[in-house]
Structure formats: structure tokens, C-alpha cells
Amino acid sequence: MTRMRFLTGTGIVLLLIGGAMQAYHPKLESPPVTAEIQAPDNVKQILRQRCYSCHSNETKLPWYDNLAPAYWIVRSDVLEAREHLNFSTIGAKAEAVQRGMLxxxxxxxxxxxxxxxxxLAVHRDAGVTPDELATLRHYLETPPAQASAPAPAAAADTQFQHWIASNGKPMQAEPDMQVQPEWNGVPFLPEYKNWKPVSSTERWDNHTMRQILGNDIALKAIADGKIDNWPDGTVFAKVAWLQQPDGKGGITTGAFQQVELMIKDSKKYASAEGWGWGRWRGDDLKPYGKDAAFQNECISCHEPVAHSDHVYTMPIGGAQ
Ligand code: HEC
Ligand code: HEC
Structure with missing residues (x-):
């Protein structure tokens, strides 16, 4: 009997706390949709259903997400997601940019x-189904309707090779430019330009938008098959370019966008899953972020591949 009363008491206290939490409910603004992404209806449909709750100005939260504390988490995810990619405004950008983002x-x-x-852990049926994924890929594999010819991959490759050969200097950079380390102290390694492309996941586009490079230690680990726990000293670089229209309806590699590094040092970077994370953006290679917390973004997005030491790239078939 006392036990019962105790349980009821606890229940009431929990209810009261739960109720009190609802009082703090900062508003989630829905700014107007100024330029929705331009894509066929079947593609938009998928994005609307799977991505718009975070990546658009048309956030519709299920009732349980409207309850604190879930609401606080979802709200901050939505605000951050919109900042990265907003399907309600991206339609104002060039078509090639929209496709690049897709x-x-x-x-x-x-x-x-x-x-x-x-x-997804909470919203179990919110994931993209294999059919939907196929639809999205099919759209991207089909050249834009008015294209006379897709940008020749060879030309973009030449451009990439040229970039490597030119020592990868970000376009207008001063030759004596001093690149600052990241907020977390991770240094910029200009020698990444001399590393080799690492054979990646299935290549289904013409790989003109990003390249993943590995240093000698990475290549050796690949050759030795030691890839589920990369040795200290392994470094990966991911280099990305923006895409731009080639004027003929196709897409060609555009301006240099950013370099990202992952430097393995299991002791030094123990608190960051064993990797030093860094991202340098734009022609002036400005360190990304406002403080060292930027790396949480990297780590959380690389979390799904924690089983492979947080590395996405699967060098099946070895280095090229
Ligand atoms: C629950 C909210 C949520 C949902 C749903 C969601 N995202 Fe995200 N997305 C985020 C957040 C938050 C970020 C910022 C990076 C991070 O913290 O991981 C992000 C980042 C991204 C980025 C990186 C943009 C950049 O800066 O380069 C892409 C691309 C992306 N999301 C695509 C999608 C797609 C496609 C879908 C639907 C299939 C989707 N997201 C669904 C929250 C979400
Ligand atoms: C929105 C999710 C997302 C975020 C945020 C993110 N990454 Fe990645 N990263 C990926 C994916 C997916 C790949 C696999 C290659 C690809 O598709 O570009 C990747 C690949 C890489 C690679 C090549 C090695 C590998 O794992 O394949 C490096 C280096 C890298 N990311 C660094 C970073 C750094 C540094 C940050 C933070 C500043 C960061 N990433 C943030 C999703 C993300």
C-alpha cells in the first residue's frame, strides 16, 4: 500500500516536471518559402516527405516532437539543418548548384x-526507402532536359589533374599565404595535394565534385588491409569544388570550395574519436566554425560509420 502511494507520488511529480517543461517552448519560425528547389514532382515528393521537416521553411512536427524535451532537440536540429541546406530557398541558385546540392x-x-x-531512431519509418533512393539517383543520372551534351568528364578530369599539378593552390591564393590551424588546433597540411586519390565507394557520377585523397600511411594501411582501425599518422583529405553550368546545359567543375582533413592520432585526439578534424573554406582557406565545437558536427555526421573508425571511404580494390 505504501509502495503504491509512493509510486503514485512519483508519477505526479514526473507529470508536474513534464508539464513545467512544456512552458519553455521557444518558437520555431517558419519564414516564407521564397524559391523552392526546382525538380520533378516525384523527386520533390520524396524530399518533402523525408527532408522538409528539417531542411525547409515548411517544418511540420508530429505531436510528440512538440513536447519538451524532444521539441528542444528537434528545434535546434531544424535551425541548424536550414542553415546548411534549405529546400525552400535553394531554388534561387543556378540549376547546377541545385543539382550539386541534391x-x-x-x-x-x-x-x-x-x-x-x-x-530515425525515434521516427522509425522516416528513412528513405530503396525505391525512393533509386528515384533520386535516376533523376541525377539523367542530364538536365535542355542539355545538348553533358559536360565531358575528361575535361573536368583534366582540370582536376591540373589542379593537383599546380600544387593545388586554391585559385587566387597568395603564394605565401599562411593558413591558420582549425579552432581545435588541428593544423592545415598543404602537402595533401601530393597524396593519391583513394578508391572510394561506388562512383555513380563523374567524380568532378569531390576527391578523397590519402597520405602514404593511409595507402600502406589499405595495401596491408588494416582499414578498420587506421594506424596513427593516417590522414585523409576531402577536396570539394562547387559545380557550375558550362553554358551548354551541362555541368562542369567550378570554383574550389573547401578542403577537409581527418588526421588520425588515437592519443592526441582521443576526445574526438581519435581523429583531428579540420575544414578550410574558400580561396583564403579560412578555418571553419566559430570555436572548437565545430568538430561535433563532423563527428556526429561520421557516427554512422563508427564501426569503420569513422571513415566513410571504403577502399575496396585498394588504392588507385
Ligand atoms: C531531424 C532533422 C533532419 C532531417 C529529417 C534531415 N536532416 Fe540533413 N541535416 C540535419 C542537420 C542538423 C544537419 C547539419 C549537420 C549535422 O549536424 O549533422 C544536416 C546536414 C545535411 C547536409 C549537409 C549540408 C552541407 O552543409 O554540406 C545534407 C546534404 C543533408 N543534411 C541532406 C539531408 C537529406 C537529403 C535529408 C532527407 C532525406 C535530410 N538531410 C534530412 C538535420 C536533418
Ligand atoms: C552531413 C554529413 C557530414 C558532415 C557534417 C561531415 N562529413 Fe565528412 N564525410 C561525409 C560523407 C558522407 C563522406 C563520404 C565521402 C563523400 O560522400 O563525400 C565524408 C568523408 C569525409 C572525409 C574523407 C574520409 C572518409 O571518411 O571517407 C573527410 C576527410 C571528412 N569527411 C572530413 C570531415 C570534417 C573535417 C568534417 C567537419 C568539419 C566533416 N567531414 C563533416 C559526411 C559528413
């Missing part, structure tokens, strides 16, 4: 980092 999107879905795994 390519990024499909890649994140394919590799399991989107929708956010912590969101």
Missing part, C-alpha cells in the same frame, strides 16, 4: 548519415 543529399542518404540517425 547530389550531396543523395550521397548522405546513401551512406546513412541522413536523415539524422538520432532522428
Amino acid at each position: 547530389f550531396e543529399s543523395v550521397n548522405t542518404v546513401q551512406l546513412g548519415s541522413m536523415p539524422l540517425p538520432r532522428y
